[in-house]
Amino acid sequence: MAQTIPFSLNTLRSHSIFLPTSVSSSSSFANAATDGEWELIDKPTDDLVGQKMGRMVMRDKDLLVAIGREVRMMSLGSGEREWEVKDGKVGTYRNLHSPSLNFAIHHVIPNPTGRLLAVVGHHQIVVLVLPKNSYSVPQSGEVECRAIPIDEFQFSPSSNDIISKVSWHPWGESGNSLWVLTANGNLREYDILQPHDPVQTFNFLPEKSTGAKFTAIDPLSRHATSFAFSKGDVDFSPTMVYVLIANGDLYTMGPILPLHTELPIRYLQGLKAYSEARLAKVQGQARNVFGASGAGLGRAVFQAQWVESLVKQVKSAEEVRSRRDEEVDSPSRRTTHRALLRQGPVVFSPGPQDVGNGDEDEEQVATDLYLSEDGPSDEEAEGSTASEKQRIVAIAWSGGRVDIGLEVEKSEPRWLSSRDTSSASPIIPIVESILLPYPQPEPEAIQSNAPTFHSDPLYNDIFYVQHTFGVDSVNLRPWLTELRKDNSNSDLPVSEVFRLIESGGSPVKPVVGAINFCNITLGYGLAALASTGQLAFVEMDLQVAESTAVLPPPTAQHPAKSTISSDQPDSRSLLLARPLDIDRLIKSILQPSTPFNPFTALKRLPDAGKPSASITPEHLRVLGEISSQVQSRTQAIRSASETIEKRLDLEVQEMQRQIRLLRECQSKIQALKRHEAITRAERLLENQDRLATRLDDVLRDMAEGSRPEIGSSERKWFEELERLEIRIRGGGGVVSKGKALATKAQVLREQLAALRPILAEQQREEELASTTAPATTMSQHQYGSKQLKPLEAALGVRSQELRRLIHRMETLDMRVDAAGGANGAAYDD
Structure with missing residues (x-):
């Protein structure tokens, strides 16, 4: 039984689809090149701009990878729960074989329908017809695919035209509209049904001078590196094309559409209403002000005429289709319109910051262009005044700089005509210049670096930058959210930049492909492919919107x-x-x-x-x-x-x-x-604190300034206390009132102490006499009592006087103690 491993992102890195081409395959390619044709070497001028790479792409649940001169495909469907491990290789893949794939592959780009795959080299383009479903072809081995070479006369190994970028137009008929930008500034459209010659050609750079003379023109100003189709819903924006030059210049031209196009009917209706309303507005301004809006009027007339001709073509195609006289699926715009005006270069005001990695003397090269629109949804726009979407323009440079701007005044179609003589260039303010952190590589690594943009599958305000040293994520939401606020006067926050994947080691293993995915099989994340065949991935979290992105706006409860x-x-x-x-x-x-x-x-x-x-x-x-x-x-x-x-x-x-x-x-x-109650409560608390402080101050002042007066009853009481004190202590003041009661009491205590032993002795003698001679004692007692009666009477009187004096002394002591405490408290007050 063969060994298997479960399917997951972790095990995807070990899949055999990422293994380099075998030695036998390489030798076979070498023999084919030796036997059949010469192997051409790139010209020195090809190194003016680094080569952009995109060798990995996803089509629905299929993963396609370009390794050398091979295009490999594997299924990531939920049906494949596990992969078989055989001969040290994990899983299987299909090799899409074609004799036309005889060049080093730099890019693989699927068309909107997923049926075609553009395989791009340095000078050649081949379109492969992919199998309808991944499960309809063998699980391993080679699969013969039909190949469609594109303009072999123009794009061949010996051609002088360097392919800068290839893209499919989203509105091409059946997804067959392929657009190719070459370094000389020519943008060509190819119909896959007629691949040998371009059906449309637009030049974004002036022709070179053929005279043999010295020139001071910057070579980078003659090298086109990227282009992008504009975004929009109602106006002419989807018909505009932007082209980036290596020195950072940006040109635009329009209206440009595929020759055989499938326009959304809703957009065409909105475009017709927009052009008519704009023409009426400009005509009204021209009538009200003499000589005003002359150029604008001519431009609006041309735009309205172009839209009207487009609507007529659609109507005629619909009539032909209804009669079924001939099969016409989409309008073919074979009109004799005026030549389009190349607008630019765009003025960046304020301009970008001149920052970059590597040598400061080395000039940076603009390598890729990114266009996107971001704004509130229809539900959010109903309750906000800032409902217009912002057009985001981003430019990537070889030194790691990313310039991000907003197209405040959107570009519009223009033609070469004397009725539209305005020469003003479009203006784009640069909001932020980001410097991506690069390691300290060799200067050659910086020169060959060619960053490219990747859009996020869910969010328009997030994009990714793929470069030689890894993949970075740039989130524009912080300053876009601040920009949408009605009363925002503060400085805009900076974008959030994160390094998701980094190519480490020495020498650097350049990243040659990146994909971002959001499906039920893999989830939401990003994967990057290194030149050595190593795969790295990162899983990301969904962002929870603060606004009502999931729920409708709240309504009144009935x-x-x-x-x-x-x-x-x-x-x-x-x-x-x-x-x-x-x-x-x-x-x-x-x-x-x-x-x-x-x-x-x-x-x-x-x-x-x-x-x-x-x-x-x-x-x-x-x-x-x-x-x-x-x-x-x-x-x-x-x-x-x-x-x-x-x-x-x-x-x-x-x-x-x-x-x-x-x-x-x-x-x-x-x-x-x-709520106002919180504000009022806070004010009340502050006032209460102030009042408490003031009350403390008032009480302190009153205590310091208070002098209480003594009444008549209190005065009499104090006089009585003074008299008692004089009687007890023996006089007061100057006049002496005799011996103090305390002295008398002391004398009496001493006398009593002297008499008590005598009385006790007498009592003992009497008891002794009574026990020895009762009779004699009786006679003596009767006789003695008569003699001692006066003495006993005197002693009784003296004893009563002593008890009375002692009782009075105790009473006076208690009163003196009480009077002394009250007097001391009064003096303290």
């Missing part, structure tokens, strides 16, 4: 709406109550209730292995059984698909509900921030 919504099931409860059983769905498809084996049913026929000349009822019965099995299998797949779709609808509803809640919270927060 009772009827709430009633209708209450009858609908809640997406939250359905998500929780009905979990999605993936295993059951897969089992219902892979293991249906009725067996699915049409080969077994066919084998039941008596002549299954023989060719049959007639159809019998047995054949019909077996075919009916097989048809029933196929229908049952189809119904199971359809049922599983409906289940998945319903689940997806529920998840979308839940996401919308959550976004709606978040938006309501955001609006409530904004309303709270704007």
Whole structure:
């Protein structure tokens, strides 16, 4: 059993499609070149501008890679769950073979329909007719493809014309309109049905002088490097073509459309209304002001005539198609219009900053041009005054500089005529000049560097720059968002620049291809291919828009709406109550209730292995059984698909509900921030703090200035206290009022202390006498009591006086203590 590995982005890097060409293939190419033709060497002038590379591209779910002189294709469909590892190689691929692919491939470019692939070299172009589907061709080996060489007389190995850029026009009939820009400034259109000669040619550079004389003209000013079709919805913008020169000059010309074009009818209707309205406006201005808008009037007349002729061609083609006299699919614009005017060079005001990597003395080369339109959606534009979309113009330089500007005044078609004599050049202000960080390579690496642009599949304000040293992401959203604000007077923020992929090592492995993808198989990300066949990728996150990009604008809540919504099931409860059983769905498809084996049913026929000349009822019965099995299998797949779709609808509803809640919270927060009550509360708090400070100051001043007066009752009380103090302490002031009560009490205490031992001795003697001689004691006691009666009376009186004095002393002490505390508090006050 062969070893397999699961399909993923990580394992994609190990796929055999990225392996370099084998030695045998190289030797065969060398022998073919030796036997059949001479191998030509690039001329020295070819090194004036670095060669741009784009050797990897995606067509739907197919990946196409150019390795050397081979074009390889593999499928990335969801059906290939795993890859087989055989002989040290992971997976298989198809080699699209053609004898015309006998040159080094620099670019591969699919057309809008995905049926054709332009294979571009330094001097040659070949268009391959791709297989209809990747699963309709063998999984490995060579696949013979039909090749259509483009203008072999003009583009050959010995040609002097260097191919600068090749692109398919999005409005070409059946995707057959191929546009080729050469270094001499000629832009040619080729119809794949007539590939030998160009059907249209436009020159964006003046003819060279044939005289043999010295000239001071910059060679870079004679070398066209890139072109781009303009963007737009209503005006003449989609009919304009921009061409970039190596020295940074930018020219524009229009109206330019494919000779056989498929115009969107909506755009044609809008263009007709726009040209008529503009002509009426210019005519009104010319009548109101004498001699005003003369040149503008002639230009508007020419534009209206051109649109009218285009509308007539479309109508005639529709009439012919309705009569079916001849097959005409699209208008063929074979008109004898005036020669178009080449407008430019564009004036950059303010100009870009002169910054770059490498040697300062080495002049940079403008290598690629990028045009895009970004603005609010139709829903967002309804509630905003700044609803016009901005035209973004970006120019990449070999030194790593990227100039980003806005086309404020859009270019419009002009013809060579005396009625349109205005010579003003278009003006594009440069908003920002970005310097991409390069390592410190050799000067030759900078000179051969040719950055190219790649647009993002989801966002118009994001683009990628592929160069020799990696791939960078440039996000213009910060300053575009600030620019759309109605009252924005602050400085614009800078763009966000991130290095997504970097080619490390020494020597540098240049990046020769990059693709950005957004599909259900690979997700959302970017991959880059190095010249050594190494693949690097990065997965990116989707941006969550702050505006209502997912939901419609909020409307007023009506009772009827709430009633209708209450009858609908809640997406939250359905998500929780009905979990999605993936295993059951897969089992219902892979293991249906009725067996699915049409080969077994066919084998039941008596002549299954023989060719049959007639159809019998047995054949019909077996075919009916097989048809029933196929229908049952189809119904199971359809049922599983409906289940998945319903689940997806529920998840979308839940996401919308959550976004709606978040938006309501955001609006409530904004309303709270704007509410006047918060401002008033803040003012009240500030006033309260000020009042509290003032009250503290007032209380402090009152305490310092307060002098309380003593009333009559308080004065009498203090006098009484003074008298008590004099009586207790013995006089006060100058007059002495006799011995103090405290001295008297002390004398009495001393006398009492002297008498107590005497009385105690007498009491002991009496007790002793009573115990020894009771009778004698009785007689003595009766006799002694009469004699001692006066003494006892005197002692009793003295004892009562002492108790009274002691009690009075204690009372006075308590009053003195109380009076002393009150007096001290009064003095403290």
